[in-house]
Amino acid sequence: MPEDRRITVAVTGAGGVGASKRLLAALQEDDRVTHVDLLVSANGRKLAALEFGTREDPDSVAQALGAASPKVRMLDPADLSGPVTSGSYPSDAMVILPCAAGVLGRIAHGLALDLIERAADVTLKERRRLVLCLRETPLHLAHLRNMVAVTEAGAIVYPMIPTYYNVPETLAELQDELVERLLQLLGLQRTDRYRWDGVSTPARREHTGTP
Numbered sequence: 001m002p003e004d005r006r007i008t009v010a011v012t013g014a015g016g017v018g019a020s021k022r023l024l025a026a027l028q029e030d031d032r033v034t035h036v037d038l039l040v041s042a043n044g045r046k047l048a049a050l051e052f053g054t055r056e057d058p059d060s061v062a063q064a065l066g067a068a069s070p071k072v073r074m075l076d077p078a079d080l081s082g083p084v085t086s087g088s089y090p091s092d093a094m095v096i097l098p099c100a101a102g103v104l105g106r107i108a109h110g111l112a113l114d115l116i117e118r119a120a121d122v123t124l125k126e127r128r129r130l131v132l133c134l135r136e137t138p139l140h141l142a143h144l145r146n147m148v149a150v151t152e153a154g155a156i157v158y159p160m161i162p163t164y165y166n167v168p169e170t171l172a173e174l175q176d177e178l179v180e181r182l183l184q185l186l187g188l189q190r191t192d193r194y195r196w197d198g199v200s201t202p203a204r205r206e207h208t209g210t211p
Contacts, residue, residue, distance in 0.1 A: 005092045006035040007186065008084055008123070010077075010116040011065070013043020014098035014135035016160050017051045019175045021065045023097055026179055028069040030188055036072045037084055037091070038062070039116045043100065077114040084119040087126045093186050094123040098135035098160060101143050107132070108150035120155075130155040131185055133178075156185060166194060167207040177203070 007027055011020045027033045040048065045056045052064040062074050075082045083089045096103065096116065103117060107130075112118035123130040132155055136143060147157045158181075162174045177194050193202045200210065 003032050004034040005030075005032050005186070005188065006037075006090050007033060008037045008039070008091050008094040008119055010094065010096040010099075010119065011038075011040040011044040011048065012096060012098060012100040012103045012116065013041055013047055014100040015047060015051070016098040016133075016135045017044065017048045017065075018171070019133075019160065019178050020097050022175050022179045023095065023182060024072065025066055026183060026188075026190065028066075028071060030190070032188060034071060036067075036069075037119075038065070038067055038072055038074045039077050039084075039119065040065075040074070041077050041103075041114065041116055047098075075115060077116050080112075080115055080118060082115045082119075084122065085115060087122050089122075091119075091123070091128065093129040093131070094119060095131045095133065095182060095186070096120065097131075097133040097182070099132040101134065101136040101146075104132050104134055104150060104157070105142070105146040107155070108146040108153065124154050127154065129186065131182060132157050133182070134159045158182065158185070163194075166201055166203040168203075169207065173203075 011017060027036050040061055045061045048061045048064055049056045054060045054064040106117050107120045112121050120130055134157055151157055168174045180194055183189055
């Protein structure tokens with residue numbers, strides 16, 4: 001991937017919007033990233049309001065998510081004429097964090113009811129990286145079949161399942177590790193804090209006091 005990365009980030013109606021805020025912060029701080037298109041669904045705004053105690057209007061949600069850099073442009077998911085609807089629009093990758101099960105299912109079957117799902121469809125057809133951070137449990141058979149279908153179409157299903165061997169002590173640490181692993185998938189790794197060396201990781205050694 002080039003060093004002037006253009007990333008699309010979408011937030012849909014599933015819990016875990018706090019991780020989206022951490023991902024946006026990392027992308028805004030990274031000089032390799034020159035542009036971020038941000039899309040928050042109506043249900044995503046409801047979850048943001050619930051988690052952050054803010055209003056549901058787009059401006060309040062953007063502020064709550066920390067979308068302060070001029071490199072971030074917020075798009076209206078209801079506007080199917082938005083730039084990310086076209087394969088000619090430059091974008092290197094897309095992350096949906098969190099990704100609702102219904103959104104994943106529609107993407108798996110090529111159904112686009114809004115700009116988020118259309119952008120995901122474009123990402124797949126242009127053979128770009130699409131990461132879907134599913135936030136649903138337990139999973140029934142339709143969920144599992146949709147996960148297989150969307151993987152066969154070229155997406156990466158990355159459920160928001162924490163690791164435990166790093167002995168996280170706070171929600172922030174769980175979110176930080178999730179975001180770092182997502183950045184690795186995007187080719188934007190920042191730290192080796194969670195890298196397993198065959199024995200342990202720096203994060204685990206820090207928490208357990210082991211060498």
